[in-house]
Amino acid sequence: MSTIYITxxxxxxxIQHHYLKVFHQQNQRICIPIRNLSQFIIFGNISLPKEVIQIVHSQQIPVLYLTQTGEYLGRVENPSKLQAKYLTYQRRRARDTEFNRATAESIIWAKLHNQHTFLQSWTRYHANHTIQRALNYLTLLMDNLPLAPGIDELDEYSKEADNIYYCAVGSLLSFYNGSSYTTAKRTSGLLNLGNQxxxxxxxxxxxxxxxxxxxPILHRDDRHELPLAWDFTAEFRAPIVDDLVLNFVRNLANSNGNGNGRSHLHNPLQKFLQHWEAKLRTFVLHPYAGEVSYRQCLDLQVRxxxxxxxxxxxxYRPLALKFRPLHSDFTNTIQPQTVPLKLVKR
Structure with a gap:
């Protein structure tokens, strides 16, 4: 299956003979069987033609609209109208307090564990009091999770962890790329885009x-669209999004230091999307499945x-990472490109 990014x-x-063709400046950039299309991700105010919208509705293809900085704009499809195969089980479990409490604790424990692992993996580059304080506090919170009486209290633990964790991440980002307002704003935008x-x-x-x-299990307020998906991001934000952004910022800073910064600043959105797909292809040691990619890890946790x-x-057994990635094509094989749209297969 394939994702099309349009920037x-x-x-x-x-649409021709069950194929979707995409053109830019009158040059064909993509030709794909419609049956192989999994989703569109569109950045900005770009309208899909009527015949494509018809395909989207008939094939139930998700279409997500984001700003250039990754803020949510809207969707074409209406997820609430889709009848999920296992909805009966979800409704039954929604009334099971013990099940939801245990699952929430597992997810939050894995989130804190992976945040701790992420910070530890970067201390060989830079360590300070802020980072050490965050490591100690995350350890304390992990130990105290069983004492939380319910999901609301577990959520408070999670928010406390985020406050101190992202202070530590901020200190790492400042170390590599300065602390200017422009840099902080760009980094915040990249984190938001990665999370979306x-x-x-x-x-x-x-x-x-x-x-x-x-x-949902955790995100039970009305502020989160498709909240169950946000629940699962908790386990993966640190190892996937935060690690990706920190690498991206560090590589950009190194290029600027070598006088090569312009190549990285040229169309940063496309550059980031290339690195995003490379990150999903990164292999890690899954505690139950062995050596698999992050893309496979995400699928395994949903299942x-x-x-x-x-x-x-x-x-529910959450994903608690113990090792740095075994290998990745994030920095080695992804080369700068300037295409305005991209087809990605998975």
Whole structure:
């Protein structure tokens, strides 16, 4: 299956013989069987033609609109109208207080663990009091999670962890790329974009797995669209999004220091999307599945949750990473490109 990213205004579409063709400046950039299309991610105010919208509705292809900095604009499809295959199980488990409490604790524990692992992995580059304080506090919170009486209290633990964790991440970013307002704003935008891309990808996995994204474990307020997908981002933000952004900023700073910064600043959105896809291809040691990519890890965790809903496994086992990635094509094989749209297969 494939994702199409569109980042420029002057693109056109054509449907021909069950194929979608995408053109930029009258040059064909993409030709893909419609059956192989998994989603569109569109940046900015770019309208899809009527015939493409018809395909989107008939094939139930997700279409996400974001700003150039990754802020949510809207969707073409209406996820609430899709009938999930395992909705009955989700509704039944929604009334199971013990199940939801245990699952929430597992997810938050993995989130804190992965934040701790992320910070530890970067201390060989830079360590200070702020980072050490965050490491100590994350350890304390992990130990105290069983004392939280319910999901609301667990959520408070999670928010406390985020406050101190992102102070430590900020100190790392300042170390590599200064502390100017422009740098901080750019970094915040990259983190937001990464989180939106992660959320969208998990949403497509939930659809594939037959789960309704509107039955959350943690994000139970009305501020989060498709809240179950946001629940699963908790385990993966540190190792995928935060590590990606820190690497991106560090490489940009190194290039600027060598006088090569212009190549990285040219169309940073396209550059970031290339690095995002490379990050998903990064291999890690999964505690149960062995050496798999982050893309596979995300799919495994969604299926693990579905199995726990159905009672096929006793409890939900979260992803707690213990090692740095074994290998990645993030910095080695991804080269700068200037195409305004991109087809990505998975």
């Amino acid at each position: 420029e205004q002057d693109v056109t579409f054509q 891309l992660l959320h969208q990808y998990i949403y497509t996995l939930l659809n594939t797995a037959g789960l309704d994204p509107n039955y 693990e949750y579905r199995a726990s809903l159905m009672g096929d496994v006793e409890f």
